[in-house]
Amino acid sequence: MLLFWLKWRRQRAMRERAVLFVFLGVVLTILLASLVLTLEPSRRIAVFDEPSDWQSAVPEGWLVRPEAVAGLDDADVVSYVIGYASGKEAGVALVVWDRSRARYVVSDQRALADIDPRLSFVTSVRATAPGAGASPAAEVTATISDGTKADFFVVRSGNGLRVVQMVDGGGNLGPAVFVHGLLPDGQATFELRDVNGDGAVEAVTRGVFQDLNGQAGGRWSSVDVYVWRNGRFEYDKELSWALTTEAVMFPEPSGAPVDTNGRQQ
Numbered sequence: 001m002l003l004f005w006l007k008w009r010r011q012r013a014m015r016e017r018a019v020l021f022v023f024l025g026v027v028l029t030i031l032l033a034s035l036v037l038t039l040e041p042s043r044r045i046a047v048f049d050e051p052s053d054w055q056s057a058v059p060e061g062w063l064v065r066p067e068a069v070a071g072l073d074d075a076d077v078v079s080y081v082i083g084y085a086s087g088k089e090a091g092v093a094l095v096v097w098d099r100s101r102a103r104y105v106v107s108d109q110r111a112l113a114d115i116d117p118r119l120s121f122v123t124s125v126r127a128t129a130p131g132a133g134a135s136p137a138a139e140v141t142a143t144i145s146d147g148t149k150a151d152f153f154v155v156r157s158g159n160g161l162r163v164v165q166m167v168d169g170g171g172n173l174g175p176a177v178f179v180h181g182l183l184p185d186g187q188a189t190f191e192l193r194d195v196n197g198d199g200a201v202e203a204v205t206r207g208v209f210q211d212l213n214g215q216a217g218g219r220w221s222s223v224d225v226y227v228w229r230n231g232r233f234e235y236d237k238e239l240s241w242a243l244t245t246e247a248v249m250f251p252e253p254s255g256a257p258v259d260t261n262g263r264q265q
Contacts, residue, residue: 083122131228
């Protein structure tokens with residue numbers, strides 16, 4: 001009888017220990033689950049509302065320089081315009097947040113050769129506002145094979161990229177590509193600045209050219225101003241004339257007098 005009682009006590013103790021282990025396991029599981037649920041919303045917000053891993057969208061083989069990336073704050077989640085090079089092709093691409101897949105994807109791209117055959121490689125991309133009322137845009141600087149550079153602009157249109165157009169002084173419509181740097185017959189500069197004090201920037205190209213057909217050493221200046229209208233750059237004759245006149249009347253020092261036609265003798 002005593003032996004039976006001792007055996008029963010031993011079995012009861014084992015059952016109590018087993019119940020205790022199960023209870024402790026359940027408690028630990030609840031505590032871990034609570035911790036995960038507490039941290040998970042923050043993690044989900046970081047992933048879905050403020051994603052930053054746009055690099056994961058870059059296709060294998062693309063070369064993207066850090067200075068050739070610009071964020072466009074034109075939606076609830078930032079999109080990116082990147083300049084890329086891949087083999088013999090170079091261009092710009094739009095990287096957007098795909099909510100259905102919860103990651104960034106390349107939604108559109110434009111080869112430089114399709115924008116302007118002279119363009120060869122993207123050196124920088126900057127976020128900018130090209131004019132009053134303009135959507136956030138990316139100003140892209142690209143090299144030209146002869147060593148000069150050119151700036152052009154792209155804006156996001158849905159999940160696509162739209163190359164900003166321009167109407168030049170002759171009324172011709174085409175991509176707004178502004179060449180600057182050393183040219184065979186002179187030098188040109190390009191900038192966005194407010195030239196008439198209206199609070200909006202204009203696109204300004206300024207050139208100082210050698211008069212190859214006139215007197216040796218003669219130079220002449222020209223300034224073209226493009227204002228932002230109808231979602232594109234349009235040549236402004238009055239502002240261009242005013243700034244060209246200013247450049248003629250107040251030229252940069254060169255050691256030579258300027259005649260009434262703006263030519264330095």
